[in-house]
Structures are given as C-alpha cells and as structure tokens.
Amino acid sequence: MTAAEDALGSFAEALVREVDEARDDPSNPLPSSEGVFTRLVLEQLEEAGHLEGAFDLHQEGRVGRSTFRISGYAMDEEAGSLTLFATHYMGTLPPARVPLSELTRTAERAVTYVTACLGGLADRIEPSNTEASDLARRVAELGQRMDRLRVVVLTDGIASSLLPAEMDAGERRVELDLYDLVRLHRVLGEGQTRADIDVDLVALGGTRIPCLPVAAGAGQYEAFLATFPGEVLSRIYDRYGTRLLELNVRAFLGLSGRKSVNAELRRTLVEQPTMFLAFNNGIVATADEVRLERDGGATFLVGLRGLQVVNGGQTTASLHRARRKDGVSLTDVEVPVKIIKVTAGDLEEMVASISRAANRQNAVQQADFSANDPFHREVETLANNTWLESGRGRWFYERARGSYLAAEQKAAFRAGEQRAFREQTPKSRRLGKLDLARYLAAWDGFPWRVAFGGQKNFQAYMQRRKDAMAPPPDATWFRRLIALAILYRTTERIVRSLKFPAYGANIVAYLIAALGERTGGRIDFDLVWRQQRLSPQMEALITAWAPEIDKALRASVGARNPTEWFKKEECWSGLRTNLPLLVDPLPPELVGSVETTTRASEGPGALGAADYDRIEECMRVPAAEWVATAEAGQRKGVLHYKLAGICMTLAGYAAGGWARRPSVKQAKHGLEALAKVKDAGLVAGE
Numbered sequence: 001m002t003a004a005e006d007a008l009g010s011f012a013e014a015l016v017r018e019v020d021e022a023r024d025d026p027s028n029p030l031p032s033s034e035g036v037f038t039r040l041v042l043e044q045l046e047e048a049g050h051l052e053g054a055f056d057l058h059q060e061g062r063v064g065r066s067t068f069r070i071s072g073y074a075m076d077e078e079a080g081s082l083t084l085f086a087t088h089y090m091g092t093l094p095p096a097r098v099p100l101s102e103l104t105r106t107a108e109r110a111v112t113y114v115t116a117c118l119g120g121l122a123d124r125i126e127p128s129n130t131e132a133s134d135l136a137r138r139v140a141e142l143g144q145r146m147d148r149l150r151v152v153v154l155t156d157g158i159a160s161s162l163l164p165a166e167m168d169a170g171e172r173r174v175e176l177d178l179y180d181l182v183r184l185h186r187v188l189g190e191g192q193t194r195a196d197i198d199v200d201l202v203a204l205g206g207t208r209i210p211c212l213p214v215a216a217g218a219g220q221y222e223a224f225l226a227t228f229p230g231e232v233l234s235r236i237y238d239r240y241g242t243r244l245l246e247l248n249v250r251a252f253l254g255l256s257g258r259k260s261v262n263a264e265l266r267r268t269l270v271e272q273p274t275m276f277l278a279f280n281n282g283i284v285a286t287a288d289e290v291r292l293e294r295d296g297g298a299t300f301l302v303g304l305r306g307l308q309v310v311n312g313g314q315t316t317a318s319l320h321r322a323r324r325k326d327g328v329s330l331t332d333v334e335v336p337v338k339i340i341k342v343t344a345g346d347l348e349e350m351v352a353s354i355s356r357a358a359n360r361q362n363a364v365q366q367a368d369f370s371a372n373d374p375f376h377r378e379v380e381t382l383a384n385n386t387w388l389e390s391g392r393g394r395w396f397y398e399r400a401r402g403s404y405l406a407a408e409q410k411a412a413f414r415a416g417e418q419r420a421f422r423e424q425t426p427k428s429r430r431l432g433k434l435d436l437a438r439y440l441a442a443w444d445g446f447p448w449r450v451a452f453g454g455q456k457n458f459q460a461y462m463q464r465r466k467d468a469m470a471p472p473p474d475a476t477w478f479r480r481l482i483a484l485a486i487l488y489r490t491t492e493r494i495v496r497s498l499k500f501p502a503y504g505a506n507i508v509a510y511l512i513a514a515l516g517e518r519t520g521g522r523i524d525f526d527l528v529w530r531q532q533r534l535s536p537q538m539e540a541l542i543t544a545w546a547p548e549i550d551k552a553l554r555a556s557v558g559a560r561n562p563t564e565w566f567k568k569e570e571c572w573s574g575l576r577t578n579l580p581l582l583v584d585p586l587p588p589e590l591v592g593s594v595e596t597t598t599r600a601s602e603g604p605g606a607l608g609a610a611d612y613d614r615i616e617e618c619m620r621v622p623a624a625e626w627v628a629t630a631e632a633g634q635r636k637g638v639l640h641y642k643l644a645g646i647c648m649t650l651a652g653y654a655a656g657g658w659a660r661r662p663s664v665k666q667a668k669h670g671l672e673a674l675a676k677v678k679d680a681g682l683v684a685g686e
Helices: 001-023 033-047 100-118 128-145 181-191 200-203 231-245 259-271 273-279 314-322 347-358 374-385 403-411 415-424 434-444 454-467 475-497 504-518 524-532 538-555 569-575 609-619 625-635 640-654 664-679
Strands: 056-061 066-076 083-090 149-155 168-169 171-179 198-200 209-213 221-229 281-285 289-293 300-305 308-311 333-342 396-398 429-430
Touching: 001 033, 001 181, 001 403, 033 056, 033 066, 033 083, 033 149, 033 168, 033 181, 033 434, 033 454, 056 100, 056 128, 066 128, 066 434, 100 128, 100 149, 100 168, 100 171, 171 209, 181 209, 198 475, 200 231, 200 300, 221 231, 231 259, 231 308, 231 314, 231 333, 259 273, 259 314, 259 403, 289 333, 308 314, 308 664, 314 569, 347 504, 374 396, 403 415, 429 434, 434 454, 434 504, 475 504, 475 524, 475 538, 504 538, 504 569, 504 609, 625 640, 625 664, 640 664
Parallel strands: 083 149, 149 171, 281 333, 396 429
Antiparallel strands: 056 066, 066 083, 168 171, 198 300, 209 221, 209 300, 221 333, 281 308, 289 300
C-alpha cells in the first residue's frame, strides 16, 4: 500500500468514526448516518471555503413516476442561484468504489426535486415541517427567475470516474459537481484547496486566450500577460467563488472594498464597457500550473490550475455581480491580467510581496498581508499552551483545515502518543475558525449575522474585529472563548433534544444573544472554564428559554420569508425588546459577578435577577439622555459630581453601541441619577 493510499484509508476511518459517534449521540436529531455525514461534510466544506450558506435538509418523495431526493441546499435568491446537495453514503471500510451510473442517478433525483417544487410540493408537506415547506415554496417562487441550478453530489465512496460538468434537464441546464472520498481527503484532510481549481479556458470562453510570455524573473517565477474577456472572468468566479481569493488578503479579512470603487466599476461596465480595459488597473493572479498552446509564433493560454487572484479580487467579484445580479452584458468588456507562476521559493511569501506592492495606495496594515492571519496563529498558540485545570487536557484550535487529522496521524506512529493525543485533545474539544466566529458573534449580539452561514459570518466577524482595532488575544480571552464554546454547544445539544420542527440553528444563535443581552454580557466564564461544563441550573434556564425564543422568532416573521427574515438586523432589534426574564434563584454562572469587559471583579456578593434587570434597563437609555441628565443634574445641584461622572461614562458606553457593558454598580447609580433628575422636574437643555 502506498503512502497516499494509507493516508486516504486513515482519513476514511476517521470520517466513519466521526459519523458513527455523532449518530450514536442520544441528543442528535439525525438518526441516519447519511444525515450526519451530510451535516459534517457541509460544515467542513464551508469552513474550507468551498461552500457558502449551505444547510442540511433531507427531503424525498415522488413526482409522477420519478423519485426526488435531496440532502441539503444553498440559495441566493437575489442572484437567482440554487445549489442542491445529494448524498450517497455507504459507511464501508475499506472505502469502496461507486459506479458513475449511481452518482448520476443521485444527481438526477436532486434535479427532480425542483420539478416537484414547481408542481406544488410545499402544499403537500406536513405543516409542522416549516423549514422543508419554506424551502419548497422559495424554490417555486424562484421558478423561472432561476438563473443557475447546481447539484453537488457528496459521497464517502471513491468515484469510478468524474461526473460531467453539466447535464440537461428539459430546457434547464444543470451544473454538476462531485465530492468523493478522494476529493474530500484532498480538501478536508490535507487542506489543499487550490489544487481543486482547474480552469479550462477553452470550455469557459469557447476559445484560447492570446498571451505574452515574459522572461523568467531570475529563475524564481514565470509571468504571462493577457487580456481576459469579462464574461470568462465572471464565469470563473461563478464556478469557484471566494476560493479564488484564498491568498487575497482583503478577501481573507472579509473586506468588501469601498462603495465608491464598486460604484465606479459598475458605472464603467454599464455606460462605457469598451473603456473598461483603459480605466481598470487589471488583475494580478498566481497559478500552480499554466497550460499553453503554441500556434506559429503565437502563444495561447488554454488552462490554469491552482488559480488565485492576488490583487483585483474586487474587480473579479464586481464583474460577476454585474452579470449575475444586475444583468449587465460583459460582451465588450476586456480585463488586463498578469499571471505569475512561482517556480522557486515560497508562494505565500511571493503573494505577500505582490499584495504589498500592489496595495501601497490603500490604507492596508502590514499584518493584513499574511496568508495566515496573526490573530488565528495567536489563538492556535494559546490553545496549544493553555491546559485545563486538571493539567491533563486542552482544546485544539484547527487554524488550518485538516490540521487536527494531521496531528492525530502524526501521533499514530506510536501507540502511546496516539492514546495520549486522543485523551488530551478529543474531537469534542476541537474548534475551528467558523466555530470561533459563530460563538463570539452570537454572544456579542449579532445572531442575524450567524444566520447567514459560516463563511459570511466569519468574514463579518473579522471585519468587526479589524474596525474595532481589537487587541491581540491573551489567555483570559481564550478561556472566555472556550467558556462560550461550552455554552453554545450545550445550547445546541439542548435545542436538538427539544426537537423543534425547524430553524434549530437560528434558535440557538438568538438564544445565546438573548443570554448576552439579558446578563449585560456577564457570565462567570472562569467557573465554566474550570468546570468544563454548565451547571444543571444553567441548562434548566436554557431549556426554559428555548421554546420562548422559538415562539418569539415565529411571531416576528409575519408574512415574511423566515429564512431571510432571521438574517435581518431588524429581527434581532425587535426580539431583544421582548426577551425571556431572569428569575431568582439564578444559576451559579450568573450569581457570581465577573466584569468580562474590564476583567476586574465587582467585589463580593451574589447577583440576583433584579441586578440584571437594572443593567438591561440602563442599556435602553440613549447616550443623549445620559449626557442631558449629567449636565442638568449637576447644573441644578441635584447630582453629586460622582453621579454625574457615572452618567457621562454610561453616555460613552451607549455611544459605542454598548460594546462595553455597565457594571451592576454603574447601572444602579445611573438609574438613581435618572430618577433624581426626573423627580426634580428638570428638562434637558434648561
């Protein structure tokens, strides 16, 4: 057996073991191995950047004489795009080969699902299954506006041959994609995502692209200059999306660019498409392999493998948006492209240098040019060096997809080391970048961002962190992160056990945000870290709140589309004014008083529900009212200067969107000041 076959076999064993463990979890609402496999793979592919906004949802039935079957979906209604996932799971070891005919049949059943939706499937689904009926209704509404239909087949088998790039279904063209065990191992096990980007320029554009080879740069790279049709660039982005931008520092940080730049690009595309070549700086890209054809004295590009847009990601995305969402014709658009093939040295170092040189005109920090963001490197270091209170275990931060499996396989060379690794860092204590962003976003009051899915929420979180100029993480920050991970995962387990008919992930995110809001961002994170679990009282509180959050979310929907409504900030704005109440006695996690924002103790004494009510009441007061209270109260001699100072401090907190929460004492004294000024009959500005 070769080393590659051995690695593939180890990956298959780990995958089957993970599926079996999750299936046997009594709190798991997915009793089938296929359902568990689908959820795991979709989550991990999204973290690897191959998918965006993907959700697992099993549906099967008949339409006429045909059978339909899907395992999940991703939808962009604005772009008229629908992706359906179809799973063929076997769970066999060693992994078996899957005939192409079986994979094709799996894809065809997913295509039949669209026909079923257009034929009124939503009306035939059980009323309690609101998520399934919601999707069927959305697909039917999309109907003729569906500009793109894609079917992605997922399997733990080894494909005997690849699926065709597309198939015809009546008058509809369907794009096909396949993730078999070999590709899943390459993407999730080895973490090599660029290798999957293999662009056939002739197939996309119908013709070869003339190019000018440039003399090699001191043997370190080869360069090629070309002009790409805008339509071809748009189609490349259509197929590979943000995976083209893995090495683009702006895409990695989730930067969308300045609105004025985007507006100018769109204006040129609409009003002067033939001038795009003259007005636009073009694109700088790297490729692991450049395929050429020579005809006479001319050289043509015919294919690129491992393509990455290093500079010009905004241009590429704007072309795609203009064609897909704005209906702009790109027939007359040409884009200058410089392609670099690194032949010696480090690709990532070359990319950093190219980015730094190309972006000098923009306010981008030097740290942004690291392909491996310093923030995530620091979190990884903290995970490696922060041991549990027992000293016998730690958490594993999977900064790069596949690093956990790689570490496990490295330890497998010696039985004792493998046993120690699994005991110290079990899968239950593994978390990745998307997990981190999900936990922190929900707790910080952005549950609507979480509803967008892993990748989009991650990008938004990184942007908020950059905008806030957040300090580097330290050990206290890391322990708080792990406490939030325990809180979030426990809430997920409880919500699953309650078997809500739909939208469980949204209930979890909004429940966590509700806890953060009601407690003013306070919980005894140190206690959760020490215990590595929640108290029975805290679990009981979550169990009691979950149905209330579910009810409030459903009530807020009205006639709107639930899936899209939960992605709106207005959804959270309305919900946060009608949250469940805290009732004494409080759980141990809330009785203690930890100042999470300043890391300072409030002092001795237990907190009660009334304390949290005062904090929440305080946070409903706008900044202007705090300022007016301080000024009027001190001018009339109603407030002591210390109380006026507390009001001004609270005004600052309010102006900052309550990113920093008031302490119990600040809330108590602040509300007293408001009452004194009100009782004195003072009016702001008198």
